[in-house]
Structure formats: C-alpha cells, structure tokens
Amino acid sequence: MGKLLKITLVGIVLAFVGERIVRFRERMGATRTLDPVELPNCHLLEGIEAGSEDIDILPNGLAFISAGLKYPGIKSFAPDKPGEILLLDMTDKNPVPVPLTISPGFDVDSFNPHGISTYIDRKDDTVYLLVVNHPQFKSTVEVFKFVEEENALEHLKTIRHDLLPRINDLVAMGPDSFYATNDHYFTNSIMSNLEMFLGLRWTNVIYYSPKEVKEVATDFCMANGINVSPDNKYIYVADIFGNDIHVLRKNPDWSLTPVKVIRVQNILSEKPIVTQVYVNNGSVLQGSSVACVYDKKLLVGTVFHRALYCELEDQ
Numbered sequence: 177m178g179k180l181l182k183i184t185l186v187g188i189v190l191a192f193v194g195e196r197i198v199r200f201r202e203r204m205g206a207t208r209t210l211d212p213v214e215l216p217n218c219h220l221l222e223g224i225e226a227g228s229e230d231i232d233i234l235p236n237g238l239a240f241i242s243a244g245l246k247y248p249g250i251k252s253f254a255p256d257k258p259g260e261i262l263l264l265d266m267t268d269k270n271p272v273p274v275p276l277t278i279s280p281g282f283d284v285d286s287f288n289p290h291g292i293s294t295y296i297d298r299k300d301d302t303v304y305l306l307v308v309n310h311p312q313f314k315s316t317v318e319v320f321k322f323v324e325e326e327n328a329l330e331h332l333k334t335i336r337h338d339l340l341p342r343i344n345d346l347v348a349m350g351p352d353s354f355y356a357t358n359d360h361y362f363t364n365s366i367m368s369n370l371e372m373f374l375g376l377r378w379t380n381v382i383y384y385s386p387k388e389v390k391e392v393a394t395d396f397c398m399a400n401g402i403n404v405s406p407d408n409k410y411i412y413v414a415d416i417f418g419n420d421i422h423v424l425r426k427n428p429d430w431s432l433t434p435v436k437v438i439r440v441q442n443i444l445s446e447k448p449i450v451t452q453v454y455v456n457n458g459s460v461l462q463g464s465s466v467a468c469v470y471d472k473k474l475l476v477g478t479v480f481h482r483a484l485y486c487e488l489e490d491q
C-alpha cells in the first residue's frame with residue numbers, strides 16, 4: 177500500500193507540473209505561428225541595438241525612448257553599458273535618436289530605465305519625465321525635468337516605496353504622482369519565477385502621490401504596460417500573461433473601477449477589436465514591448481533589441 181500511495185502521489189505531482197508547463201507555454205505564446213504583416217516604409221533606428229523598452233511622445237512630436245534595460249533572465253546586447261533616455265524628433269524627415277544628458281549628482285552608471293511617462297504642467301508648460309529605474313535590480317521612480325534647449329534631464333527626486341517592489345511601467349498623473357504596475361509579487365528571483373510558472377494572479381496597480389499610496393487594482397497574472405485614455409477618464413493595464421488589456425475607470429479619489437477586459441485572443445476573429453498593422457517573426461525585431469503613433473508614423477520599441485520607425489498607410 178505504501179508503494180502504491182507513493183506512485184499515486186508522484187503521478188499527481190507530475191500531472192500537475194505537466195499541466196502547468198502546457199499552460200505556461202500557452203501564456204508565453206510558445207507555439208504560436210505568425211503571419212507577417214509588412215508596412216512599405218520602415219527602417220530600424222540607428223544607434224539602438226540594446227533595447228527601447230518604453231516610448232512616450234509629447235504632443236509636439238518629441239519622443240522619449242527608454243534604452244538599455246538590464247533585467248534578470250532577459251538577454252542584454254550591452255551588459256556593461258548603463259541605460260539611457262534617448263530623444264527622437266518625430267517631426268524630422270529622417271529622425272535620429274539623441275541621448276539626453278543627465279544633471280550632475282545622479283548616478284548614471286547604475287541607471288537602468290524601464291517604463292517611462294511624461295507629464296506636462298499646464299501652468300508653465302514644464303515637461304516632467306517619470307522613469308522606472310532598476311539600480312542593482314531594485315525598483316525606484318526617478319523624476320526628471322526636461323530641459324529642451326540643452327537636450328538634458330534635470331534630476332529632481334527618487335521615489336521608493338514598499339508597495340512598489342517590482343515596478344514595470346507607470347503613467348504620470350502629476351509631477352510626482354502616478355499609477356504604476358508591479359509585474360511580480362515576489363522580489364526573490366526563485367519565488368518570482370515560480371510565481372510566473374504557476375500563473376499566480378498576484379500582481380497589482382499602485383497609486384502613488386506624496387500624500388497617499390495605495391493598491392488600486394489587483395489579480396493580474398503579470399501587470400505590465402499602463403496608460404491613460406486620451407480623455408483622461410480611464411486607465412489601461414496590459415496583463416501580458418493574462419493575454420488581455422484591462423480598462424479601469426479613474427475615480428475622484430484615484431481608486432479604479434474595472435470596466436471591461438479586452439481579450440487579445442480575438443485578434444484573428446471575424447470582427448477583430450484589434451487591428452494588426454505590423455507583424456514580424458523576429459527577423460527584424462525581437463521582443464517588441466511598445467508601439468506609439470504620431471502623425472501617421474509608428475515607432476516600435478523592444479525589450480532588449482532594436483527600434484523600428486514606419487510610416488502608416490491610410491486605413
């Protein structure tokens with residue numbers, strides 16, 4: 177009987193692990209095949225070889241690009257080069273990314289930028305850039321003021337908080353207030369890998385301001401990109417391993433109310449709610465993480481690879 181019990185238990189564990197492996201591969205899209213969709217006028221941006229994880233474009237066409245992310249378990253083509261913020265003028269005929277200098281006193285050697293978000297103060301048109309940073313793989317948010325005439329960022333402050341242990345992206349609500357996603361629950365790398373493998377829905381969205389910090393949404397498999405709707409009423413959260421986009425209403429007290437979930441799987445159905453304008457199998461771009469449009473021009477960034485600039489066709 178003892179032997180039979182052991183065999184039964186081993187069988188149950190193996191069945192569980194096998195089922196988790198199958199589900200994990202599904203979430204990662206490991207077996208998905210891609211039918212390429214091309215755009216006629218595309219080129220890779222010069223000078224970006226080691227990531228362009230996040231992009232934010234100002235209304236005047238100046239794009240900030242977060243470059244050179246180093247992240248546990250993810251390839252880096254420039255492991256010894258600190259990350260940087262690049263500026264790209266989308267109104268140029270042939271835009272070229274230019275690195276922004278950072279004011280003295282900020283530790284540029286450990287700069288490891290991830291998600292970014294701009295905020296314009298309408299009182300004086302000051303542009304603030306909020307940057308998720310991972311110095312020594314920790315999580316902070318750096319607040320910079322953009323000094324356009326000097327192609328520079330002036331560092332104003334560093335924000336750290338216990339509710340922000342694994343920040344991925346953020347969307348600014350003020351010069352030092354924002355919604356941010358934590359992409360893992362655990363900070364320990366073994367536990368955070370296990371969390372991902374088991375498909376636990378333990379990641380969340382935090383609202384941060386100097387006066388108040390609170391969890392405003394939870395139960396995401398891996399909360400990742402976050403943004404605000406153009407009318408400023410809704411927050412969008414991409415759950416990459418949940419394979420969906422969550423739409424949440426912003427309330428006056430900064431709490432969020434879930435409105436709907438957009439399943440990205442419907443992309444190939446008869447009535448797709450998402451249109452694919454560009455699809456590549458990795459021969460041009462690998463690990464794309466962000467896409468922005470300005471004046472019919474598309475900018476696609478990647479976690480660790482290059483960046484693509486395309487002209488969109490009229491739909």
Ligand SMILES: [Ca+2]
Pocket residue numbers: 230231232291292293345346347402
């Ligand atoms: Ca962002």
